[in-house]
Amino acid sequence: MRRLPSFNDFSPAIIGDVRIPLRILDTLAPNMPAIIAEWDRVFFQSAGNKRASTNIPATLTSLGLMTRTPPAITEPAKAILAAADAVSAAQAMVRHIVDTRHGVTIIDAVRSLNTRGDKLTKDSLKRELEVIGIQGLSNATTDHTTLLNWMIEAGLFERNGRDNPQPNEAVMKATLGISASERSSFADLPLSQQIFLQTLRRVAEANSGGVIAAKQIIDECLRDHRARFDEDQIRAKVIKPLAEAGWLDLPPSTSKGRGGKSGLIVPSAKLLGIPIEAVLPNFDQVVPSDLRAKIDLPASEVRRLLASQEIYDRGLGLELLALKMILDIGLEPRAFRLRSRDTAYAEVDLTAEGKNLLFSRWNFQCKCVGGRVSLGDVAKEVGLAIYSKAHVVAVVTTGDFSSEAVAYAREITQATHLQFLLVNGSVVRQYLDKGAVVLLDHVAANAASVMAQKRSQPVSPEAEA
Incomplete structure (x- = not known):
């Protein structure tokens, strides 16, 4: 369920500088009675207002800026507290809410209202947010309008009398990495072009931008969204318009090529300027x-790290290898079960998910070994996969697999x-030498092998009998 954080009257009109309640919390923690008394003194003239004991801590907790046991500020709160002034602090808080608590939906809702020329009110903003998937907004709530007011305080929007707030492009770009017009420009693209750019942006993240084979992006788009593309017209209807709009560049020597899938493409600064969270919403979390x-x-450099004699370097190389593979396969990283530092820099475990035609969950284990991965190593992953309800167990090693491990994997499959x-x-x-095509070919060949192995499984009660 997508919900906005609760603000409980924690508004710019009452709080002013968001650093003040955070500074009080940080200075007096963990003495909660003293913290509440100081909040009451500063914001409510020592009137014993319950908002000091209830609303402020509830809001800070909802925003992820405060822990309750013991009372303390969190790492995001420290970044806000370190801001140079009140406006910068508000910008840091808004960025945190956008990154972690669906705050960008406010920007999208305001854009939609402005585009249609509808008056922005508490009710119209609430209805627009519900249309785009925000749930749990009661009729009496002001959480959404309070968040908008903090965005205005941060300079992302500007008010002009009674007119709807209008985005400040420069401030929004500087604060969030993407301006309102860029979000609007992306949203107005045909769906096929949006899908192509999302795929290209994700692949660029794994490959440090740079030149990318058009075939890699096209093949993935056709694999996952074939109905959205006319395969013979991809270059004319997708790639060329995106190049003309400045979303990607076509190197002169390869822009024509032989056939629709040939040639190279380069993600433009405009595309790379969009935060990866716009493509993979949970990436930063x-x-x-x-x-x-x-x-x-x-x-x-990843190859050099994996070959290093320093155990820390090898562990870092493993983590980067795992992430690059996940992104190149077209998956979204979801959780680290174990980082390399937790295993003496010898392995890394993480979970990824994909929505290629159907949902799938993948458990990745990457091991840096000089010898062979044993049956026991692979067997451990089966139990974890069953517990986490995974569909795919991916084991990656810089060495090789024992014959017993390969046979066991085949038997479980x-x-x-x-x-x-x-x-x-x-x-x-x-893969590290030649790029994603090697990995994708290996995954495709593996899928064909898995299909052949599973053909012996019963497909109906009669077949089982």
Whole structure:
């Protein structure tokens, strides 16, 4: 369920500078009675107002800026508290809400109302938010209008008398990484072009931007959304219009090519400027910040890290390898079960999900070993997959797999709903040398093999009998 955070009268009119309640909390924690007394003094003239003891802590908790046991500010709150002034603090808070609590829906709802020329009221904004999927807004709530007021306080919107708030393009771009006009421009594209750009943006994230084979993007679009594309007209109806609109660039030497899938494309600065969260909404929440900062490292550097004699480097290389593979396959990272540092930098475990025609959940285990992955290593993943209700177990290694491990994976594939993707060191090296096409070919060949193995499974009660 998509919901907005609760604000409980935590408005710019009452709070003013959002750093003030955070500073009080940080200074007096964990003495909650003292914190409440100071909030009451500063905001309510020591009137014993229940909003000091109830509303402020409830809002800060809802926003993810406060922990209750013990009372303390969170890491996002520290970033807001460190802002240079009140406006910068409001911008940092709004960015946090957009990244983690569906705050961008306010921007989209205001855009829709402005486009239609409808008057923005508490009720019209609520109806628009419900249309785009926000739930749980009661008739009496002001959570949505309060969040809009904080966006106005942050400078993302400007008021002009009684007219609807209008976006400040420069402030929105600087604060969120994408302006209102860019969001509008993207939303107005035909669905086929949106799908193509989302795929290209995700692949660019795994490949540090740069030049990308058009075939890779086209094949993925056709695989997952064939009904949305006329295969013979992709270059004319999708790629060329997107290039003319500045969303991608076509290198002169390859822009014509032989056939619709040939040639190279380069994601433009306009596309790369859109935060990856616009394509993968949970990316920043799932991928730790220290790893997120290094995901742009080229494949050659990941290969160097995996071959390093330093255990930390090998662990970092594993994490980057896992993320790049997930993005290149067309999946979304969902959770780290174990990071490399939790396993002496020898392996990393994470979960990814895909919506390629149907939903699927993948458990990835990546191991940096000089020898072979054993049957026991693979068997452990079966239990975890059953517990997490995964559909695919992907085991990636810089070494190889024992014959017993391969046979066990085949046996489990034939006997259960699970399927395995085993990626050995040879495939890893070719993938890092030649790009995503190697991995995608390996995944496709594996899918054909899994299908053949599962043909022996009963498909009806009569067949089982």
